[in-house]
Amino acid sequence: MISVAALIFPNVQTLDLFGPLELLGWLPSEFEITTVSENPGLVRCRSGQSIAVDRALSERSDYDIVLVPGGPGTPVENQSEAINDWLITSSLSARTVMSVCTGSALLASIGLLDGRRATTNKMDFEWATSFGKKVDWVGRARWVEDGKFFTSSGISAGMDMCLAVIAHHLDRETALWVAKNAEYTWHEDASWDPFAVDHGTL
Amino acid sequence: MISVAALIFPNVQTLDLFGPLELLGWLPSEFEITTVSENPGLVRCRSGQSIAVDRALSERSDYDIVLVPGGPGTPVENQSEAINDWLITSSLSARTVMSVCTGSALLASIGLLDGRRATTNKMDFEWATSFGKKVDWVGRARWVEDGKFFTSSGISAGMDMCLAVIAHHLDRETALWVAKNAEYTWHEDASWDPFAVDHGTL
Numbered sequence: 460m461i462s463v464a465a466l467i468f469p470n471v472q473t474l475d476l477f478g479p480l481e482l483l484g485w486l487p488s489e490f491e492i493t494t495v496s497e498n499p500g501l502v503r504c505r506s507g508q509s510i511a512v513d514r515a516l517s518e519r520s521d522y523d524i525v526l527v528p529g530g531p532g533t534p535v536e537n538q539s540e541a542i543n544d545w546l547i548t549s550s551l552s553a554r555t556v557m558s559v560c561t562g563s564a565l566l567a568s569i570g571l572l573d574g575r576r577a578t579t580n581k582m583d584f585e586w587a588t589s590f591g592k593k594v595d596w597v598g599r600a601r602w603v604e605d606g607k608f609f610t611s612s613g614i615s616a617g618m619d620m621c622l623a624v625i626a627h628h629l630d631r632e633t634a635l636w637v638a639k640n641a642e643y644t645w646h647e648d649a650s651w652d653p654f655a656v657d658h659g660t661l
Numbered sequence: 662m663i664s665v666a667a668l669i670f671p672n673v674q675t676l677d678l679f680g681p682l683e684l685l686g687w688l689p690s691e692f693e694i695t696t697v698s699e700n701p702g703l704v705r706c707r708s709g710q711s712i713a714v715d716r717a718l719s720e721r722s723d724y725d726i727v728l729v730p731g732g733p734g735t736p737v738e739n740q741s742e743a744i745n746d747w748l749i750t751s752s753l754s755a756r757t758v759m760s761v762c763t764g765s766a767l768l769a770s771i772g773l774l775d776g777r778r779a780t781t782n783k784m785d786f787e788w789a790t791s792f793g794k795k796v797d798w799v800g801r802a803r804w805v806e807d808g809k810f811f812t813s814s815g816i817s818a819g820m821d822m823c824l825a826v827i828a829h830h831l832d833r834e835t836a837l838w839v840a841k842n843a844e845y846t847w848h849e850d851a852s853w854d855p856f857a858v859d860h861g862t863l
Contacts, residue, residue, distance in 0.1 A: 473682055474683035477680075481679075481708055481816070492709050506679075507694050510710055582842060615843050642856045643817040646846075
């Protein structure tokens with residue numbers, strides 16, 4: 460089993476989280492998903508629903524995959540020492556760290572993307588990239604893979620990246636099977652990014 | 662405010678629910694979302710996360726929009742009288758009833774789609790359509806609109822339909838604005854359906 464920790468925090472962007480979890484959820488004998496947060500209890504996502512925290516961060520940091528969603532609640536301006544410490548520790552042991560949307564701003568803000576290529580939400584590109592002066596930010600990419608780090612563009616892009624992560628850990632046929640079952644048209648080309656044009660980040 | 666009731670039940674398909682809620686969630690001064698279920702408490706979705714129920718079905722049935730997701734937990738073989746009664750009552754007063762995936766099998770099973778055109782998940786098309794002998798099932802459609810009923814194809818198709826529902830209640834520009842912010846490429850043509858070919862429902 461490949462263990463997946465999905466970080467959640469108040470005002471996490473709904474689809475940043477549940478897009479990838481929908482896709483990983485098609486492979487319950489391959490991926491074991493745990494929602495993790497600073498404290499146990501319930502966390503309210505951007506669209507208003509409350510989600511149960513499976514484990515507090517302090518309980519465990521060794522997961523195979525770490526999923527870092529974004530959204531207005533991304534703790535990047537109001538940083539959390541507990542989240543930062545956990546991200547640094549869990550990134551060391553993880554085989555893959557994947558961020559969606561402004562989740563990469565959080566990774567960048569604690570130096571985890573220094574010297575790496577990465578992308579982020581296109582609407583908030585200027586704001587998000589300001590947290591990583593030593594990051595090689597890519598203005599046009601659905602997602603970027605650099606070493607163990609996969610960073611995606613905004614919100615829906617997390618699904619395209621997640622299918623690439625499934626292909627990376629298992630194989631492309633499995634990723635295509637998941638996409639087909641979810642009736643999702645995978646944008647398999649990581650450089651496909653019409654929103655770079657819309658939001659002027661080219 | 663346009664009130665939206667999102668029906669949840671154990672093993673609801675994750676993206677059937679959270680795809681539409683992500684999109685509606687961009688318009689918090691237009692749409693007020695409430696998760697509703699047979700009982701209060703927590704409900705576990707298909708990919709394993711537990712979601713809090715905002716209101717029990719018995720508390721209220723007059724919502725402007727009713728969202729009926731599908732998934733393996735769709736209470737269509739093991740019917741729930743409480744859910745059926747609520748769906749019949751709430752459909753009468755709702756301005757729009759939208760189902761995603763096998764959610765339409767549930768609507769069909771209690772006669773709500775009789776004499777109407779509708780679609781459903783393409784992978785489970787034969788199974789889902791067996792619950793509605795008097796429904797004019799459409800084998801190739803991303804979604805179908807007939808009167809107040811919007812029924813979508815599988816899982817991801819709920820997002821395309823939900824944008825059409827946003828356009829219907831507000832306007833097309835708002836739907837396009839939401840899609841752009843979510844970095845989602847809206848399949849705006851309701852007849853677009855590559856999965857009809859993949860799953861042989863043409």
